[in-house]
Each structure stands twice: as structure tokens, then as C-alpha cells.
Amino acid sequence: MNPLLKTFDYQPTDSELAELIALRKQQIGNTSDIKLIIYHTHDSLKSLNEALGFNILTNHWNGQEFRTVGFEPSWEYLETHQHWLEVAYLFNSEKGALVLCQLPLSEPLKSLFHI
Numbered sequence: 001m002n003p004l005l006k007t008f009d010y011q012p013t014d015s016e017l018a019e020l021i022a023l024r025k026q027q028i029g030n031t032s033d034i035k036l037i038i039y040h041t042h043d044s045l046k047s048l049n050e051a052l053g054f055n056i057l058t059n060h061w062n063g064q065e066f067r068t069v070g071f072e073p074s075w076e077y078l079e080t081h082q083h084w085l086e087v088a089y090l091f092n093s094e095k096g097a098l099v100l101c102q103l104p105l106s107e108p109l110k111s112l113f114h115i
Helices: 014-027 044-051
Strands: 034-039 075-078 084-090 096-102
Touching: 014 034, 014 084, 014 096, 034 044, 044 096
Parallel strands: 034 096
Antiparallel strands: 075 084, 084 096
């Protein structure tokens, strides 16, 4: 199993992360079809892509690559918190992924997320 994949019962030692996970779990309700991915600054982009199930530097729907003319990211929303970046993806009406990235980000994620 990919070490970046967690369940919504995950209890991190970082209080900001723990509060964010608890809030989203409460808001989402049934989290069984939502991947929770925790990406730390020392993790590899390859591990993130494997956990997500596609290359984060491409649009999940059309395969368009980051930094090509007209690139549109495929996330539903992106929100910056004090030490974490929250990125949500919807794959269909029931499945999705919540990616929580530890800040600061390195390239190419820093450019992708405009941080």
C-alpha cells in the first residue's frame, strides 16, 4: 500500500492537519469512496502520482500536460492553510481524492498550484 494513502481515521501529530482531516470527515460524511492523501515535503512526486492514480501534472480528464498552452487543472478546489495546501479532486459523483500537501512546496508543484 502506498504510504501516502491514509484513512479519515488517521491521527497525525500535527494539530492543524488533524483538525483539517476531522473537519473534512464531518463535512463529507461517508468517506469510503474518497482517497485521503497526505503529501509531506520529503515525499516523491512519483509516490503522490501513484497514490492519486494519475499524474498530478496532467489534467485527469483530457491528459493535457502542465505548462502546455491552454492547460486547465482538474482539481475541484484548492485552499491554502497555514502549513498545508488542500486540493480536492472529483472523479465522478461518488469518488474523489483529498490531497493535503505540506508547505512549503517544491517545484513543479509550487508552480502548478501558483504558490
